[in-house]
Amino acid sequence: MSTPPPNTPLSTASGIPLADNQNSISAGPRGPLLLQDFHLLEKLQHFNRERIPERVVHAKGSGAYGTFTVTHDIAAYTKARLFSEVGKQTATFARFSTVGGERGSADTERDPRGFAVRFYTEEGNWDLVGNNTPMFFIKDPIKFPDFVHTQKRDPQSNLKSAEMMFDFWSHAPESLHQVTMLFSDRGTPDGYRHMDGFGSHTYSLINADGQRVYVKWHFKTRQGIKNLSAAEAGRLAGADPDYAQRDLFGAIERGEFPQWEVKLQVATEEQLAQWEQRTGWNPFDLTKVWPHADFPLLPVGIFELNRNPDNYHAEVEQAAFSPANAVPGMGYSPDKMLQGRLFAYHDAQLYRVGTNHQHLPVNAARCPFHNQQRDGGMAINNGGAARNYANLAAAGSAPQGLGHGEAALALQGGAARYDGRGAEDDFSQAGNLFRILTPQGKQNLFDNLAGPLSQVREETLQRQLAHFDRADPAYGAGVRAALQALGKPA
Structure with a gap:
């Protein structure tokens, strides 16, 4: 809902003007209240329901709108239209967050930071859902619920537990790379403006000829890296638990628009195979990085945040990202953690926000969209009189030159549960x-x-x-x- 015009009279949610918002209807001055007072009932009922479930991870966060501007031509790697010409701008929305804390937790806790960016392109929304670290604690999504539980609260004491965290990490040497980053100075960044962002996973780009390359996305802060000491982070957790949100919101209000240089690491499948043979590192393992000496950073564009949301709940709390949102010219990879997140993120939003969360303004594509999905809660755009089904073409599903139309992703090996732990280099x-x-x-x-x-x-x-x-x-x-x-x- 947009901000009402000045002097608009107070009304019910159905637009019926209210005569009195100060006193309930009662049987006499001291009598019991009457069920006919719908304004009282509506107000209390909505109050009881005004919270949606907080995110299981990334619950505490801040968001802002901005732009992405192309500065370098990468058409050799991707046919995605948002990169079609130098100087082209695309509207964006970003959400930064802590990971393990609840919605009321402190911004300065030692924790990775979520770094999620939505690009509202003419071919649909592209969501790059990453962190401020280029690696992660685990390499298989089947362990994600276990890991996150160790970052939450002990089921008996309801207290955070160092034993739970290090019991898990000490049994998982693959976590050591991220643990080292987390307990370094970068584990307590000085707000959101002074940290880098990473897509973290290995993604892919597909060009107009159907050729695929694998990529890593990097956002390098133009404000410079700044971190808080452990003591200062602890002090701020008590003195100003909303420190990072206050810093980001205030900077944008003052016109000090934060910027990041968007860069890319690029490799062909053959180059990654040669690199893996030389180093022993799986290029699709989220606990590993691609060293810049082996895969240099290539400049792509500038990402800027320049407008604060008008309403936190509508635009930040209900923002629903998913790495599955990849526009034509982009693709995925065999990264196991990415494959798990392709399901888990969208599923989380269906539960947390609702079946039609993609209809909400902050989540809706800014290009025309058409599908046969109908009904359910909050069906803001329910397709009108258009058919809610598609016929099966007699000739099958031959590509029509629209959409992704990407070359097949080559897969190999038998379907089984593979455990390489102990045989892989985690150190x-x-x-x-x-x-x-x-x-x-x-x-x-x-x-x-x-x-x-x-x-x-x-x-x-x-x-x-x-x-x-x-x-x-x-x-x-x-x-x-x-x-x-x-x-x-x-």
């Missing part, structure tokens, strides 16, 4: 990340880890320390020294 990239930290950055990492590790069982502690040792002996030694300083020998 080298974590060690590489550790070694590029400054001396002070390493000490901050040690201290940030020592706090929660001092609260875990000895068995869990030793299992986690062994992972640090395998990444780099100096890593494990540094954490042990930090634990010693806290009075917990390791």
Whole structure:
């Protein structure tokens, strides 16, 4: 609903003017209230229902509108029209968030940050749903509910638990790369404007000739990377738990529009196969990154946020992203975590917002759309008199030159449950990340880890320390020294 014109009289939701919004209808001045007071009933009924379920992850977030401007030609890689010419602009909406906290949690908690961007293109909505880190904790979506439960609350005490977190992480060496990033200074970014964003997953682009390349998306902040110390993040969690939202909203209101340089890593299937043979790293494993030395960043465009929403609930809380929203010229990859998210995100929005959440203004495509989906709650655009079915063509489903029309994604292997854990390298990239930290950055990492590790069982502690040792002996030694300083020998 748009903002009503000035001096519009107060009314019921059906538009009926109200005579009195201060007093209920009663039988006499002190008598009981009457059921006929529909305004009272409507007001209380709506109040009881004005919350939708919060997101299971990414519950606390901030959003804004903006633009994406193409600065470099990438037509060799994709036929997507939003990249069709240098200078072209596309409207966008972005939502930033913490991951593990509830909707009322603090913006400055040590946590990855969600970095989701919607592009309202002439071919439909493209949602790039990522984080402020290029990797993640796990590589198979079947473990995602287990992992997220460890970041929430203990089922008995209803308290956050360091033991739960490190019990899971210590049994999952694949998490070490992300754990190292999380407990570094980048685990507490200074608001949303001063952090990078990543598509994180491996995606693909398809050009006009049907050729596919695999890509990684990067958003490099033009404001510069700034992080909070652990002490300052903790202070702000109490003094201003909405710190990041206040910073983003205020900057846009002042006309200080934040910008990110959008860049791309590109590789053919053959190049990735050669790289995997040389390094032993699966290019579709979300716990790994593609080193820039092997796959340089290519400039694509500028992403800017320049307008705050008018209504938080309608435009930010009800914003419903899904990585399955990929326009023609874009595609997916064998990344197992991506494959799981293609289902899970849309399904979550169906439950959280409703069957027709894509009809809401913040979610609706800004180009014409047509399908046979009908009915259900909030059917704002229900297709009018158009047929709600499509006939089966006698010639089958030969491509008509519209839509994705992409070349087949080659798959191989028998259908089975494959477990490569223990045989894969989960330590080298974590060690590489550790070694590029400054001396002070390493000490901050040690201290940030020592706090929660001092609260875990000895068995869990030793299992986690062994992972640090395998990444780099100096890593494990540094954490042990930090634990010693806290009075917990390791």
